Amino acid sequence: MLQIERKVRQLPAADWQARQDEFIAAGEPLLVKGLVAGWPAARAGLRSVEDGVDYLRGFYRDATVGAWIGGPEIDGRFFYDDDLTGFNYQPVMVKLGVVLDRLLQHRHDASPPAIYVGSTTVDTCLPGFREHNDIDLGARRALASIWIGNRTRVAAHYDVPDNLACVVAGRRRFTLFPPGEVRNLYVGPLHLTPAGQPISLVDFAAPDLQAFPRFADALRNAQVAELEPGDAVFIPSMWWHHVEALDAFNALVNYWWRQSPAYMDTPANVLMHGLLSLRDLPKVQREAWLEIFRHYVFEADETTAAHMPEASRGVLAPIDDATARELRALLLNRLNR
Amino acid sequence: MAKHVLLNNVEHKDLRVITRRSAQFGDDVMCALTFPAEFRGVQAHYPIFFRKAADSGQFQPFAMFGLRDQENLFLDDQGWDATYVPMTIERQPFLIGFQPGAAGAGAERQMVVHVDLDSPRISRTEGERVFLEYGGISDYLGRINSILRAIHQGIASTPAFVAALLEYELLESFALDVRLNDGTEHRVAGFYTINEERLGALDGGRLEALNRDGHLLPIFMVIASLSNIRALIERKNRRLRR
Numbered sequence: 001m002l003q004i005e006r007k008v009r010q011l012p013a014a015d016w017q018a019r020q021d022e023f024i025a026a027g028e029p030l031l032v033k034g035l036v037a038g039w040p041a042a043r044a045g046l047r048s049v050e051d052g053v054d055y056l057r058g059f060y061r062d063a064t065v066g067a068w069i070g071g072p073e074i075d076g077r078f079f080y081d082d083d084l085t086g087f088n089y090q091p092v093m094v095k096l097g098v099v100l101d102r103l104l105q106h107r108h109d110a111s112p113p114a115i116y117v118g119s120t121t122v123d124t125c126l127p128g129f130r131e132h133n134d135i136d137l138g139a140r141r142a143l144a145s146i147w148i149g150n151r152t153r154v155a156a157h158y159d160v161p162d163n164l165a166c167v168v169a170g171r172r173r174f175t176l177f178p179p180g181e182v183r184n185l186y187v188g189p190l191h192l193t194p195a196g197q198p199i200s201l202v203d204f205a206a207p208d209l210q211a212f213p214r215f216a217d218a219l220r221n222a223q224v225a226e227l228e229p230g231d232a233v234f235i236p237s238m239w240w241h242h243v244e245a246l247d248a249f250n251a252l253v254n255y256w257w258r259q260s261p262a263y264m265d266t267p268a269n270v271l272m273h274g275l276l277s278l279r280d281l282p283k284v285q286r287e288a289w290l291e292i293f294r295h296y297v298f299e300a301d302e303t304t305a306a307h308m309p310e311a312s313r314g315v316l317a318p319i320d321d322a323t324a325r326e327l328r329a330l331l332l333n334r335l336n337r
Numbered sequence: 338m339a340k341h342v343l344l345n346n347v348e349h350k351d352l353r354v355i356t357r358r359s360a361q362f363g364d365d366v367m368c369a370l371t372f373p374a375e376f377r378g379v380q381a382h383y384p385i386f387f388r389k390a391a392d393s394g395q396f397q398p399f400a401m402f403g404l405r406d407q408e409n410l411f412l413d414d415q416g417w418d419a420t421y422v423p424m425t426i427e428r429q430p431f432l433i434g435f436q437p438g439a440a441g442a443g444a445e446r447q448m449v450v451h452v453d454l455d456s457p458r459i460s461r462t463e464g465e466r467v468f469l470e471y472g473g474i475s476d477y478l479g480r481i482n483s484i485l486r487a488i489h490q491g492i493a494s495t496p497a498f499v500a501a502l503l504e505y506e507l508l509e510s511f512a513l514d515v516r517l518n519d520g521t522e523h524r525v526a527g528f529y530t531i532n533e534e535r536l537g538a539l540d541g542g543r544l545e546a547l548n549r550d551g552h553l554l555p556i557f558m559v560i561a562s563l564s565n566i567r568a569l570i571e572r573k574n575r576r577l578r579r
Contacts, residue, residue: 336473 002204008176008225008233013037016234021138024162024259027236029176029223036166037230039133041251045169045229049107049249052169053100056148056251059126065096068194070114076152076245077203078116078194084201087194089114096125096148103150107248116149118195122253135164135255142255149245155199156185156242160266161256163235167227170250174225174233175204177218177240184218185240186211190272204242263324340455343434346472349452354430354477355464358417362429362457365407368399369423372491373498373551376558378421382411384569385562387499387508387529396499396508396529398559401569404515404523410572424484424491430456433485450478450485501552505539507531513566518574531559 008031016023016032023030036042044055068078070089079088099117106112122129122144130144143161156177165174177185185200193199202208202215209216225233235241237259245252258264278289296304296316305316315323342348358364368386371379376398379385383400390397400423402409411418434451458464465477474482502508509532513525536556539547547553 337469337471 002175002207002219002222004175004219004222004224006223007031008174008223016232023234029225029236029239030234031225031227032232032234034230035232036133036135036168036253039166039168039230041129041133041168041253042166042230045167045249045251049104049169049247052249052251053104056126056129057097057100059129060097060100061127063096063125064093065099065117065120065125067092067094067099068114068116068118070116072109072111072113074114075111075205076114076150077205078114078152078154079199079203080188080194080201084188085192089116099148103148103249106150112150112248114150114152116147116152116154118147118149118154119145119254120147122146133168133253135166137164137255137257140257142257144253144255147250147252147254149250150248152245152250153204154243155194156202156204156240157193157195157197157199158238158240159197159235159256160237160268161258162237163241163254163256164232165235165252165254166232167229168251168253169229170245170247171229172227172250172252173244173246174227174235175242175244176223176225176235178221179238179240181218181221181240184214186215190275200240200242204244261319261321261324263319263321263328339453341432341434341451341453343436344431344450344452344467346468350468350472351461352452352467353460353462353464354467355458355460356477357464358412358422360409360412364412364417364426365409366426367403367406367408368401370425370492371398371400371423372488372495373398373555373558374487374491374494375424376555376562379423380558380562380565381421382419382565383423383562384565385559386511387502388527389529395496396502397495399528404513404525404569404573410569410576424488428481428484428488429453430458431481431485433489448486448489450482497550498552498555501547501550502531502556505535505543505547507535507556515570515573517570517577519577530563531556533560536560 008029010031010033011023013032013035016030016035041052041055045052068089068091070076070078074088077088080086081088096117099115102113102115106115126146129146134144142164156175158179165172186202187198188201190198202212207215227233278286281289305313308316310317315327317323319327344352355362368388371385376385379400383402385398386401387396387398389395402411404410430453432451432453434449435446436449452459466475467478469475499508508529511528511530513523513528515523515525517523544553547556
C-alpha cells in the first residue's frame with residue numbers, strides 16, 4: 001500500500017447537506033462521513049454480505065448488465081494486457097442476478113476471479129431502488145449509477161463530470177490527485193481505454209519508480225479517502241482517482257453531473273482535434289496558437305470582445321443554444337473532408 | 338462468395354463503388370426483400386408478394402422483378418428501368434453489422450457499416466468515392482448510411498405487420514399462371530398475397546386497430562402493387578419479341 005500522508009478533508013453529513021452548493025463550487029475533494037448511512041441499502045450492506053446482496057436482489061427485475069471478468073491472476077486489477085493493445089479482462093453481458101450469485105459463491109475464496117459491474121444506470125438495472133436510497137442534489141440533473149463487484153482496483157483516471165460516490169457495501173479506498181498531476185501519472189493510450197477515460201499505467205500496489213520516477217512527485221500531492229458503507233466522497237471534475245474496492249462484496253452508487261449546458265461537448269473532443277491540427281505544427285506556430293487559445297478560450301472574459309459592437313460579436317458573444325447549433329453545423333461541415 | 342468486413346476510412350480510403358445497375362454486378366435477381374415503410378415506393382413499379390423464409394418459416398414481403406429465378410425484367414443495357422429501386426438492392430455492397438458499444442460496462446451494441454469486398458461493385462478506379470480525400474464521409478456514404486438505417490428499422494417492423502395479417506387471416510397462397518405471347522406457359526408459385534375478400538369483411542373495430550397500428554396503408558399498398566403484374570408480363574413479352 002502506498003504511503004500517503006494527506007487524507008481527504010472529512011466533513012460531517014450535516015455540514016455537506018447545509019452547504020452542498022458551496023462545496024461543489026469550491027471544487028475540493030471531501031469525504032462526507034455517513035452521508036447515506038440512513039439508506040436501507042447501506043444498513044443492509046453493513047449487516048452482512050448476504051443482507052447486502054439480498055437487498056439489491058429485492059429490486060432486481062432480470063436486467064442484463066455489462067460486467068468485467070478477470071482471472072484470479074490479475075488480483076483484481078483491471079488493466080491492459082502486456083503490450084497495451086488489449087485488456088487483461090473480458091467484458092461480458094450478463095444477468096445482474098448471475099453476478100450477485102457468483103459474488104456470493106466466491107466470497108470466501110482466497111484468490112477469486114475479479115468480478116466488476118461498473119457504471120450501470122441504477123434506474124434500469126434496479127428499478128425502484130432510488131425511491132428508498134437517493135440523494136437530493138437540487139436542480140442538478142445527475143446520472144445515478146451503481147458499481148458492484150468483489151476485491152478490485154480501477155486505475156487512476158479522471159472524469160469530466162463532478163462525482164459524488166456513495167458506498168453502500170464494502171470498504172473502498174480512493175486515492176486522489178489534482179488535475180495538474182497528469183504529467184506525473186504516466187497516462188496510457190488515449191484511443192484505447194478500458195471505459196472511455198485514459199488511465200495511469202502505474203500499478204499502485206507495486207509502483208515501478210524506475211519506469212515511472214515522477215510518480216513520486218504525484219504521491220506528494222495525493223490525498224486518500226477510506227470509506228465505509230454509508231460514507232460518500234466528492235470527487236470534483238477532472239481530479240484523478242484510483243479506486244480500490246477492499247471487500248468480497250462491494251457496492252457503490254455514484255452521481256455524476258455537469259456544471260455546463262448540455263450543448264457543450266466533452267473537451268476531450270477538442271483535445272483530439274488539437275492533436276490532429278495543432279500538436280504537429282512548427283514550434284513557433286504552436287506557440288502563436290497557444291497565445292490565441294489563451295486569448296479566446298482559456299483567459300477569455302468580458303473584455304475579450306468589448307472593443308466590438310455587441311451585434312458583431314458572433315461566436316465571441318456568450319454562446320446560446322442557437323449559436324451552439326450554428327457552431328456545430330460549421331464544425332461538422334469543415335471536419336468532413 | 339462474400340467477404341464482409343467492417344468499413345473504415347483507413348483500410349478502405351481509396352474504395353469506390355460502381356453504382357451502375359447491371360447483371361454483371363449481381364442485379365439479375367427475380368425479387369428483393371422489402372418492408373412496409375417502403376411499400377409506397379415499391380408499389381409504383383413492382384408487385385409485392387410474401388414468401389416464407391426457408392430458415393425461420395416467417396413470412397417476408399418481396400418486391401418482384403421477374404417471373405423466374407435470376408430474371409430481372411427491369412434490367413436492360415441502360416440500367417434499371419424504374420424510378421424507385423428497393424433499398425435492399427440500393428444498399429449493395431454495404432450491409433448492416435453490429436458491434437458491442439465502447440468497452441464500458443452496460444454499453445449498447447452499435448450499428449456499424451460492413452462492406453462486401455468480394456462484390457463486383459468494388460473498385461479503386463471507377464464509381465462513387467466512399468470516403469473524402471482526408472477520410473471524411475462522402476455524400477454517397479451518407480446516403481448509404483441512411484438507407485442502412487431505414488432497412489434496419491423497416492425490417493424490424495415487419496414481424497408486427499405480418500402478425501397482424503395472420504391474426505386476421507389476410508394472407509393466402511397465390512399461384513400466377515402466365516401465358517406469354519409465344520404460347521409458352523409459366524407458373525409462379527410459392528407466394529402469398531392479401532385476401533381482399535377477408536379484408537373487405539373486417540368490421541370497423543378491426544380496421545381501426547389496423548389503421549392505428551399503421552398496418553392499413555401498407556396493406557392497401559400491397560393490393561395496389563398487384564396491378565404491376567400485368568406490366569411485368571408485358572415486359573416479358575417485349576423481351577420475347579426482340
